Amino acid sequence: MSKVAITRTNEDLYKSVGDAIDLIGGIGKYVKKGDTVLIKPNAFINKEEKGFISDPKVVLSLAKLCKEQGAKEVYIGERTPTVFKWYKKEDINFAKIVCFDDPPHNLRTLPEAEVIKSAVPIPKIVEECDVFINVPGLRFHALTIISNGMKNMMGIMPKETTLLIHVSGLEDAIVDLNRFRKSDLVVTTAIHTLVGNFPVSGYGIESNTLIVGDNVVAVDAIAAKILKVDPYEIRHLTLANKLGLGPIDLPEIELSGVPIESLEWREKIVRPVLDYEEFRDKINIIDPSKNCLGCKRAMASGIAGIFEENPKADLKDITLVIGPVEELNKHKLTDKIILFGNCTFPYKDKGLYVQGCPPRANMAKQAIKKIMEDK
Ligand code: SF4
Structure with a gap:
């Protein structure tokens, strides 16, 4: 034993x-x-x-x-x-x-x-x-x-x-x-x-x-x-x-x-932020596949990190694509798109692609910051 x-x-x-x-x-x-x-x-x-x-x-x-x-x-x-x-x-x-x-x-x-x-x-x-x-x-x-x-x-x-x-x-x-x-x-x-x-x-x-x-x-x-x-x-x-x-x-x-x-x-004890449901009204999230938690957790932590730094951050013009998506164009998209994780590779030219399975949580935060700064 x-x-x-x-x-x-x-x-x-x-x-x-x-x-x-x-x-x-x-x-x-x-x-x-x-x-x-x-x-x-x-x-x-x-x-x-x-x-x-x-x-x-x-x-x-x-x-x-x-x-x-x-x-x-x-x-x-x-x-x-x-x-x-x-x-x-x-x-x-x-x-x-x-x-x-x-x-x-x-x-x-x-x-x-x-x-x-x-x-x-x-x-x-x-x-x-x-x-x-x-x-x-x-x-x-x-x-x-x-x-x-x-x-x-x-x-x-x-x-x-x-x-x-x-x-x-x-x-x-x-x-x-x-x-x-x-x-x-x-x-x-x-x-x-x-x-x-x-x-x-x-x-x-x-x-x-x-x-x-x-x-x-x-x-x-x-x-x-x-x-x-x-x-x-x-x-x-x-x-x-x-x-x-x-x-x-x-x-x-x-x-x-x-x-x-x-x-x-x-x-x-304080747990990490593992879910982004509480942020759905603040950022456009496309994640039709609910099977994998990896990218979801990384992104949840990244979004939480953005709001830790600036509780008034405006992310409304950002779309996050997470997990496998069959037809991306059928979803509501905004001007700024982050394709997060290897599963989004087929759409990598449509926005800011972040490689990883899952990418690191800091990469999620950095990607949001970068795309926020883009004109
Ligand atoms: S890239 Fe990996 S961690 Fe992310 S949704 Fe796909 S299988 Fe899951």
Whole structure:
């Protein structure tokens, strides 16, 4: 049975991390003498506000624990050079900091992949490490509702190759990556939790919590429950569960530590904007197909972002086309048209086309801003 523990942290984060992992067998269960360990935090966002990256103090405590356990080498790795901002090579003598954008990489066709069909560069260390520790920050996300361990795997893709994930079908691609590289241990750093309309906006709330576990799907299912989200609402979790990558039902997870209900900070949770129905009278939306939520969520978050910046924004002369549309000309159109997502490709010359499946939420906001400025 998969083990997950929820714990509260105190000022001694090194002890807090060790105590949390003790509840699922102790660090010695995961790291053996002579192992090469790779720790993958979420560390690519260059923002000072709390909650936008995995807590660096937790990551460093974990790296220290691994080294003390006898690991031969401990690496902390992430895509984009921002990793060097949060982890300064010269200050850390028990771990090496690597940027996955830098070589060496292996070009790999992912076996069993459902949507990432082309060969992709995979950092050698991701394949060659003995132990892969996935250390996400706890957050909501406008496209996937929550972002935790499974989505953190997007960060093993160097540079612009992460865009491939967005055009391939985001949530299916997340599952492909998790099938390719299993997380041996997951440590979610919810010292601050990112809530609200992330990634368009969002903010961190203090939460002083860790979620640790030996299965990424199980940890993410518990993370979802902590964020008051039903794991069955999250496509990448249900897909992974169906493929046998891990459990999402409570009776199949051995849960220890503090009860979810005891986490008082959950009262401050604010979900991202996932639906644009409330904006229909403010912007012309053409979306006859109701089957796919991807573009809908991205656009909802983008529109909300526009009104967060300017509650009086006038979008009445903009038409959004979302999802497959059979005969666009049969619909009421305005002068300014945004064709949003790969499904609208057949009409791409009729307005501002935004590629992606779904495109990122920030791309939705940027597209609206751009077309607002057009004469
Ligand atoms: S509506 Fe089309 S482009 Fe958008 S997420 Fe769904 S399948 Fe992908």
